[in-house]
Structures are given as structure tokens and as C-alpha cells.
Amino acid sequence: MHVCLVSLKVVSRNLLCGSTRYVHLSALRATSSNMPPVEPVKTKDGYDYDFVVIGGGSGGLASAKEAASLGLKTAVLNYVAPSPFGTTWGLGGTCVNVGCIPKKLYHQAAILGEELSDARKYGWEFSETVTHNWSTLRQGVTNYIKSLNWIHRVSLRNAKIDYFNMEGSFEDSHTVKLTNASSGEVKTITSKWFLISVGGRPTIPDDVPGAREHAITSDDIFHLKNAPGKTFVVGGSYVALECAGFLTGLGYDTTVCLRSIPLRGFDQQMANMVADYMEKHGTKFQKGCVPSSVEKQEDGKLLVTWRNTQTGETNSDTFDSVLFAIGRHALTKNLNLDAVGVKTDAKGKVITDDEERTSASHIFALGDVLVDKPELTPVAARTGRLIARRLAGTSTEKMNYDLVATTVFTPLEYASCGLPEEEAIKRHGEANIEVWHSFYKPHTFPIAEKSNEHCYIKYIEDLSNGNKIIGMHLVGPMAGEIMQGFAAAMKCGMNRKQLEETVGIHPTIAEEVVKIDVTKRSGVDPTCAKCCG
Structure with missing residues (x-):
């Protein structure tokens, strides 16, 4: 004791x-x-719990802890089915285990490799050959993730939240059946309210022979015991480009099979700039192509055949690993939602109102399972806390999904907040928006003799609404760190005049945002060659 x-x-x-x-x-x-289990005390409404959260990701955990702190008797159910490759993990959801956290650490490892090269130009002398050890990186990341899994477990215990490492599915409107996949144990619990926060998993296509048997996804890449080697990445999503980017940075021959456009849903000028940077820095692209088959060879390597959708031409090559990052599907299939009247769309995503309430009034949903909402960890966490506060009667505030900033952690980062240029034109009309833009040169680039051709900023001004800034986009080093502050300003309704009056911090990349004085409409060259102005 x-x-x-x-x-x-x-x-x-x-x-x-x-x-x-x-x-x-x-x-x-x-x-x-x-000790033997103690029979749970019923709530005042006669249920086992006031609030049961199905899913142990960031949104579900945040909601559960908030609910418990406000006096609601709360439980969390969490079960992780092994990926087709056999990978599994602990409490904390995609972000902690196979998403944001390991992604950023592998991205950082690749950035450090590039900075080692830059260091020589800054006078650092080291003659030994620089190599990267995949196992060392993997072990360090794995240890860190396990510590986060443990912290989440203890935080639930400290909050007096019951935790069940079991899969949940609805039996009736207020009853969930819990199943232990290992032991086969089955039990039921009841609750006044439920929250669906099961998230999603990467999709592997069934129409590509060999893909399901031999390919991996982002569920697996961060926990591979052996280095992935020469890798074929399928997809143009942010997951695809991030993984391809850090694999190239760590020294692995990497090819991206891109069916259509990169980073669908993001500003396409910026997305193409990101892809172009990657291509010029070692990542190969097979554009307009789709995989046809994946065959395992006698030596263990994978023969991949792909087809150009425009010309019909086929090509093939052998790889050590094939990674699919073509999208994710919501994990709602096994919840038996039909039994409780929770409506979903054709892809299994949950349909909710503006309070995240499903078609069953006492069942809520958040995060990656929602239709047309940002699939971002901080969004899910804030949404979860607000749901808990409303249920506890301490607040009526709803989640505001507008002006949510995000960053794609490709080798040269891309951060954005608000509308892409294409969407701004669609919503407001080209005559009612002004796009301010500039290329810029980070002050650390000249000595390292690095090109700034992809370092670019633009923001979009709504001329019909007080010159309010409705979109901001930045490609460059530390883009995410820079965008956070501007996102706060945009939430406060920042307009062009206020941005122009902001004094920059010199010499930084962030100051370049407030220095922009060229519009696309003017036709003036946005290339910036001056130190300050």
C-alpha cells in the first residue's frame, strides 16, 4: 500500500x-x-452512471474528466482492435499513440538531420559519418508514448472515473454491453447520457490485391521494430505527405503515389507548394496514379504495380514497405447504433445538431466521427469539455468550429487558419476579397545557403465585412508556432488595418506576416528581397 x-x-x-x-x-x-468488485451505487436517476464515454481518445478523456469534476458519475470505455498488421496500443487514442505525438517526434528527427547539414555552414566541424538509427528513435518515442498512456490511466483514477478496457455496443437506449476481447467477459452498464468518441482508423482498400495482406498504415509506421526502408506511400492526405516527408528526411528512398491533388480541403496554392518542396528535396512522386497490386516476393520485398489514370500506362518497382494513407473511416460499425436510433451518413459518420447531440437526444458524439467537422485533437478536447459543462448545467456554450488553426508537419511546414482562397472566392465572390501575399527569406537561410522559393505567406481580407481577415496561410519553418498567435487575433475579429498596425518582432518569420504590402490583384511581384521595411 x-x-x-x-x-x-x-x-x-x-x-x-x-x-x-x-x-x-x-x-x-x-x-x-x-479485491472483489463492489456493486456500483446507482445515480439519482437510477442508472449506473450519469455519463458514459465510449472511446478513450483526447476528446473522450477531456469530456469525461470535465464531467467528473462537475459531479457527474462517469465511466470511460476504450478498446483498441489490432491493425491488420497487428499493431495495438494503450489509452489516449490516435493522437497520443499513432498520430500527432509520434508524428511530430519523427518530423523533429528529420528536421534535426537537416540542421546537422546546416550546422557545418555555421562553423560546426565534425568529420564522422552521420547516420540515423531507427531503433533508437522508435524506442525513445515508444517509451514516451507509454508514459502518456500511464498518465491518462492515473488521471482517470484520480478523477474517480471508472475505466473499462472493453469494447462497447448499445443494447438499448440507456444500456451498453461491454465485451472483453481477450477473456470473452461480457457485462452491461446503464447511463443517463452517452458520448460517442471512438474516432477512426486508416482505410486499406479491398480492391487492390495484396494491400490488406502486406501494407501498413499510420497505425503501424511509428512502431515498426525494423526500419521501413524503401517505402511506397499511397495517398495525398496530410498523413501521407507527413509520413513521406519524415521518411525522406531520415534517409529512406520514398515514393508518393498521388491519385489526384495533394492535401484535399486545404488551400491548393499552398498544398502544391508543399508537394513541390518535397519533390525538390528528395521525395519522388507518381502523379495521377493508383496502385494496382502488391505482391510479396521470395526475398520478402514487395512488388508494387501502379497505373496512370490518364494514360493507362502501368509501372512497377520493388519496395521494402508499402504505406496506405488514403483516408480514415469512423469506428461506428460495431456500436449497434441502429438499436438506439442514432443516424449516420453513408460513411458511418454520426449526424448531430449544433450541440453535438445525435438523433437520440441523450447520446452525443464528437471528434473524428462527426460529419464535416475538423478532425483535430484540440477541437475534440474542447468540444468534449463543453458537452460536459452543458450536461452538468454549468454552461450553455456551444463549440465554435470557425477559424480553427492547424498545421501540416511536412518537411517545410504549412499552417493555416480560416478559409482557403478557393473557398473564400466561392463564398464571398472574387470582387469582395483581397489576397495579400509575399515570399520571404528566413534570416537563418542565407548562411546555410538554402533557397526560400517555397517560403510564402498569404492572407485573405473580406472587403464586404470591415476588411476582416478570414483566411491566413503560411509555408515555412515553425509555421505552426507562428500561426497560433494570429489565430487568436482572427478569433477576435482582426482586420487588415489592425494587422498592418502590429509591430513585428525582428528578426523573426512571424514579422513577415505584418509586413505584407502586396495584393494579388495588383499584379506586383510578391518576392521579398529586403531585410526589413
Whole structure:
């Protein structure tokens, strides 16, 4: 018991301080009790719980903890089915285990490799050959993720939230059946309210022979024990380009099979700039192509055949790994939503109102399972907290999905907030918008002799609404860090005059945003050659 209390104190201190120090798994075993289960006390409404969250990702966990802090008796169900490749993981959802967190760490590893090359130009001398060890990176990332899994477990325990590592499906309107996939144990619990936050998983096509048997996805790439080697990446999504980008940066021969456009849904001028940068820095692209088959050879390598959709021409090559990143599907199929009247679209995504309430009034949904909502971790987390506050009666605030900033962590990052240029024209008319833009040169680039041809900023002004900034886009180093502050300003209704009056911090990349003085309409060359102005 003494070990248990000490372990919890250490973890609690880490949580409060934002620390991510690793906690030994022995602490988890020490806190696990073999005592017989106690019959749960019913809520005032006669249910086992006030609020049951199905799904242990960032949105579900945030909502559960908020609900518990406001006095609602809460439980979380979480089950991770192995990927076709056999990968599984712990509590925390896609972001923690196979998404944002490992992606950013692998991206950082690739950036460090590039900076090693730059360092010589800054006077650093080292003669040894620089190589990268995949196993070292993988182990470091895995250890960090396990520490986050543990922190989530302890945070639920500290919040007095019951946690069930079991798969949930609805039996009736207020009852969920829990199934333990390992032991076969089945039990039921009841609740006044439910939250569906099961997220999604990568899609592998059934019409490409060999894909399901031999390919991997983003569920697998971060946890491969052996380096992926020469890799064929299928897709033009942000996941596809991010993975291809860090694989190239880590030194692996990488090819992207791009069916149509890169980064669908993003500003296409910026998206093509990102793809062009990647192509000029080592990533190969097979454009307008789709895979036809994946065949495993006697030596273990994968023979991939692909077809050009315009010409019909076919090509093939052998690879060590094939990664599909062609989209994700919502994990709602096994929830038995028909039994409780929760409506979904043709892709299994949940249809909700502006309070995330489904067609069953006491069942809510958030995150990647929602129709036409941003599939972003911070969005899901804030949405979850707001749902909990409304249910607890402490707030009536609804989630505002407008002006949500995001970043694509490709080798040269792309950050955006608000409307793409194409969408701004569609909504407001070309005559009612003004696009301000500029290329810029980061002050760290000249000594390293790096080209700035892809370093570009633009923002979109609504001339019919007080010159309000309705879209901002930036390609360049640390784009995400820069965009966060401008996103806050846009939330406050920033207009062109206010942006123009903002004094930049010199010398930074962020100051380039406030220095822009050229519009697309003017036809003036937006190439920036001056140090400051």
C-alpha cells in the first residue's frame, strides 16, 4: 500500500507540473487491486452512471474528466482492435499513440538531420559519418508514448472515473454491453447520457490485391521494430505527405503515389507548394496514379504495380514497405447504433445538431466521427469539455468550429487558419476579397545557403465585412508556432488595418506576416528581397 501511495503522489506531481517523466510499470501493478468488485451505487436517476464515454481518445478523456469534476458519475470505455498488421496500443487514442505525438517526434528527427547539414555552414566541424538509427528513435518515442498512456490511466483514477478496457455496443437506449476481447467477459452498464468518441482508423482498400495482406498504415509506421526502408506511400492526405516527408528526411528512398491533388480541403496554392518542396528535396512522386497490386516476393520485398489514370500506362518497382494513407473511416460499425436510433451518413459518420447531440437526444458524439467537422485533437478536447459543462448545467456554450488553426508537419511546414482562397472566392465572390501575399527569406537561410522559393505567406481580407481577415496561410519553418498567435487575433475579429498596425518582432518569420504590402490583384511581384521595411 505504501508503494501505491508513493507512486500516485509522483504521478500526481508530474501531472500538475506538466512533466512527462517516465513512470515504471511496476507502479501500475502496485495500484491494481485484486479485491472483489463492489456493486456500483446507482445515480439519482437510477442508472449506473450519469455519463458514459465510449472511446478513450483526447476528446473522450477531456469530456469525461470535465464531467467528473462537475459531479457527474462517469465511466470511460476504450478498446483498441489490432491493425491488420497487428499493431495495438494503450489509452489516449490516435493522437497520443499513432498520430500527432509520434508524428511530430519523427518530423523533429528529420528536421534535426537537416540542421546537422546546416550546422557545418555555421562553423560546426565534425568529420564522422552521420547516420540515423531507427531503433533508437522508435524506442525513445515508444517509451514516451507509454508514459502518456500511464498518465491518462492515473488521471482517470484520480478523477474517480471508472475505466473499462472493453469494447462497447448499445443494447438499448440507456444500456451498453461491454465485451472483453481477450477473456470473452461480457457485462452491461446503464447511463443517463452517452458520448460517442471512438474516432477512426486508416482505410486499406479491398480492391487492390495484396494491400490488406502486406501494407501498413499510420497505425503501424511509428512502431515498426525494423526500419521501413524503401517505402511506397499511397495517398495525398496530410498523413501521407507527413509520413513521406519524415521518411525522406531520415534517409529512406520514398515514393508518393498521388491519385489526384495533394492535401484535399486545404488551400491548393499552398498544398502544391508543399508537394513541390518535397519533390525538390528528395521525395519522388507518381502523379495521377493508383496502385494496382502488391505482391510479396521470395526475398520478402514487395512488388508494387501502379497505373496512370490518364494514360493507362502501368509501372512497377520493388519496395521494402508499402504505406496506405488514403483516408480514415469512423469506428461506428460495431456500436449497434441502429438499436438506439442514432443516424449516420453513408460513411458511418454520426449526424448531430449544433450541440453535438445525435438523433437520440441523450447520446452525443464528437471528434473524428462527426460529419464535416475538423478532425483535430484540440477541437475534440474542447468540444468534449463543453458537452460536459452543458450536461452538468454549468454552461450553455456551444463549440465554435470557425477559424480553427492547424498545421501540416511536412518537411517545410504549412499552417493555416480560416478559409482557403478557393473557398473564400466561392463564398464571398472574387470582387469582395483581397489576397495579400509575399515570399520571404528566413534570416537563418542565407548562411546555410538554402533557397526560400517555397517560403510564402498569404492572407485573405473580406472587403464586404470591415476588411476582416478570414483566411491566413503560411509555408515555412515553425509555421505552426507562428500561426497560433494570429489565430487568436482572427478569433477576435482582426482586420487588415489592425494587422498592418502590429509591430513585428525582428528578426523573426512571424514579422513577415505584418509586413505584407502586396495584393494579388495588383499584379506586383510578391518576392521579398529586403531585410526589413
